[in-house]
Amino acid sequence: MYDLASQFKDLAQTVDGSIKFGDVMIDSGTQALEIVSTEQPDKVAPFVKYTIKAEMQGDNAVLLLCEEDVALIEDAGCNAVLDKVYWHELKSNSCVITLQSNQVCN
Template sequence: MKRHFFFILAALLLLNACCTPGNKGLPGDEERGRLSTKMVNLSAAVDASFSGLAAPPQESDAVLLQQATQHDPRLLAAEFSSYQLKVQYQNPYAVVLLCTQDGRAIMEDAGCSARLDRQVRSEAPCQFTLRVLQGCQVQGADAP
């Protein structure tokens, strides 16, 4: 009887491992909520640091993020440490992209807007998709 129980338990564990969706590294809904709030604040700081630039910055994403948050290092929250953060300059606006370590997009935000612009819910590569036009018109954003 014990042997039968352990056999069934092992089979269930194996089946569960094989059938679990490939969401490894993707945040759950609760973590997404926390990250979203922090992402909006971070992208706004990067956007502010880009204001007045005459040309695209040449520094790495890490340096740009450090420079943008030097007035308040809490903006570069510890919650971001297990993810990739990418920065894009779209004259004069900033767009920040959050991805998994293995290169899947999670969310993207234009710093000039007051809300998170794009939540990625399906498999997508870690690539910028938002385009920010004059007056902070964000193309490619989720519907409000």
């Protein structure tokens, strides 16, 4: 799971970068994730059997990786730290973004 977490952190930073520095005006986290999926499919390939939720909070991206309705990893792409891991204590119906980027982004 640690390797997957590292790849997810990389994806979150890529999505965050597309919001901040991309050539296209982005209106939502989902749109940013779709652009990255199209332009860099290798970034999302490790997650084909998972659900990824993306949210834009200001100019920051927050991504959540879930397996069915269970949250595994949540990350804001604005920093170098993997923000939240949930795989140690799995909970049903937890696939909801809870991270607030204004608390972890500078």
